[in-house]
Amino acid sequence: MMMRMVLQRMGIGIVTLFVVSVIVFLMTSILPGDVANIVLGQSATPETLAAYRAEHGLDRPAYVRYFSWLGDMATGDLGVSKAGGATISSLIDSRIWNTVMMAGLVALISIPISILLGLWAAMHPGTWLDRGVTFGTLSTISVPEFFIATILVLVFAVQLKWLPSTLNLTGSETWLEWLRKLAMPLLTLVIVVSAQMIRMTRAGILNVMSSPYIEMAILKGVPRRRIILRHALHNAIGPIVNVIALNLAYLVSGVVIVETIFSYPGLAKLMIDGVQTRDLPLVQACAMIFCGTYVLLILIADIASILSNPRLRHPK
């Protein structure tokens, strides 16, 4: 039963990826002017355009181009950048680790902080710290990340002059310098992502805390700490993991904005640059990586909530 549901979710995930690939392909196809126009420029004659198209297979019907593109993607051949001539794999390879590093660091910092703060708030409902957490998270949820980023720049770079407003990564920084440069983009994302997770952890635990089985645990003389960590968390963990995965998925879009604002040399920046230079194969490849990550995280969220249900894990 459970295995079937997990496989079903994975199947849906794969189907979603296919749909996404069609959309990505179509979106980039309907942009005015194709690669031939861009590469050869305004002065190209219709003959040279046709010759270029024939050479790169651009004159084939859309569905043929789609499947050949999909086939290439699946085998790891992301093609050649139309602007500059480098392979897309090498372009992405130089950038993707920056992004993975940043997203990973954000996850590493925000998940434990969120769960601890959420649990803490749930353990002491109604105290000033709980109110503070509730107020703080609600405020940050209502504010978009570019606004938070701007405020941070205003405070830490312009007013206090503690941190640089843009990062010029040279590749030769020490750990500390590197962290100093990264501090603001990291902080922005941590704030944005954590708020929701803290709220959901708190709400999830408090929701369970009003169940009869928690009252039973109190009447059995179970200490409050154990009630929360063993009785309540076990039942709330499904929704919490779900929210974590969803927020990490949200990170994907957050990364795009933050990389642009701080001109951080990551994958998102690469994609935005690709859009500006009409480098369609590059945009397609980047978009597929982002969408794939998103779908994967949503899939993890789904599977986590299935696995956390004892009725499914232990059928009758």
Added chain:
Amino acid sequence: MAQAEKEVLIAVDGLRISATSDEGQEIPIVKGVDFQVHKGEVVALIGESGSGKTTISLAALAYTKPGLHFAGGEVRLHGEDLLTMAPLKQRAIRGAKVAYLAQSAAATFNPALTIGEQVTESAVLHGIMDQASATQRAEELYHALELPDPDRIGHRYPHQVSGGQLQRLMAAMALCGKPDLMVLDEPTTALDVTTQIEVLKAFKKVIREENSAAIYVTHDLAVVAQIADHIVVLYNGEVMEQGTADQIINDPQHAYTKRLMEAVRPRPMAGMGTEVSGDHHRDIDNLEVRAMTAGYGGLVNGEPKFPILKDINVSVKNGHVVGVIGESGCGKSTLARVMAGMLPPARGDIILDGDTLAGSLQERELNELQKVQFVFQMADTALNPKKLIGDIIGRPLTFYHGLKGKEKHQKVAEILQLVELPAEFASRYPMELSGGQKQRINLARALAADPEVMLCDEVTSALDSIVGANVIKLLTSLRDKTGVSFMFISHDLSTVASFADEIVVLYAGRVVEQGPTDEVLEPPFHPYTRLLISSVPEMRLGWLEDTLQKREMAVGIARGVEITAKGCPFFNRCPQGIKGTCDEQVAPLLKLNAGHEINCHLTLEQLNQVETETRLALDGAAA
């Protein structure tokens, strides 16, 4: 008295508990209650809902529900006051010295942890024993409580065992740490009569074997009579009367105790139902199902994937009350859902006033919808908490009859009067009403449609005996005033017997017996009907022991309802089952007098013979 020599275990002295209103005012809930529990004694706290019995019982664990607080008095366990103890010491008492058993085991077991962990948790946490010996102790208790597969049941999760088993597992959870006192809060109220016997038997046995004392909270005097040594009668947070079980049951002094006794549902017997006057009779039946089969999960080869009801023939005559009884899982609610059009049947017809109805609600005409109304069990969930009572009752008036404005307002007042509530209630919200009042609104909503048939699904089951009895009284007067017919579903045979003109006994999705109330409640019985009737507790000391001697009890209780593909589904619980016949072939229909029908392989002589045997056996035991 022997009791006086026994050691006092817990003494409740002038206990007062209050709530604080939004304006900061003190509202007394418990107003100075005194009683004592001696070692090895079961003290029952009885009273209707709102009497404060649960609140008082929780004081034995130094606990109050959120919003309440102790306002005075003492609760001394072994001479030490629990209420003024430090919180850490209070926690050390809970689960160790005093253990609690709640009404619904299904809600009190944590769904994410194994049963074994939860049963042994408090014994290990309080350092009474280590995990290994706690597990061993738990297994001994599973044996004592006659749970199936005692060596492995601890590894299971709560959803993997039945409701009756879970209730007994909760007893194991309470007993594991060898507490001095158990607090049992309505532990059998939510159960079927047959399961109730099984659980009562197990409780009584372990209480005796463990020599532990107990506070038993219930509104059911018949249950109290089986288990209590001492009874405290409560009303509105005060003790009305207390004494030995024998004295309270057989010689009640206080007027309120007498009233409680009167509200005890009499044993189902012939002659309890009211015969209907001829006024409402018509030639055709009001609502009828013929050869109906229904289930869930879609159709596979014309059969439901999960069949519930099979070949059902039931009819509700004009102005009649048809009672449907059976244990949970027998398909009672499914039958009502099919009739209401909420679940289209796989086969068979639904006939209203002689015309065949569409199986699904969406395809029925407005006037057909109006004629059949459904009343749900839980008024709490059936009534929209954000709507005024006037809007809830007014909605069907507008929807079916196009009433608006002043006319509607007037009609709402009339309907409120019909369910014996003041017209001012129209401007209140459901939350502001008591359980019994909400159930009246629930009925009023259905009445507003001006229906011909009302399908009432367990409408009195969640109410305590006095409130429930009043709702039955109301239903009877509604039937007389409006001529509306009822299908009345209940697992409580006594309630059905006091109200229904006809009874349909459902077992595992089949009708096993039906006919006029007086016929069904008189021998010959279908073996299942007999099991149900024997299981209804009587308000006399020693009834439980007598009943457990009966032949049908040996095989009948401690087994759940199973829907079988062939043969008679009751075979595995029937003391008279014929192997090779009953488990293979569908039971034939025995037509007795006056429309009384029994579906059974036994002959009329065989069914009657059991009656004589039982009587002889009982007489023999008495002599």
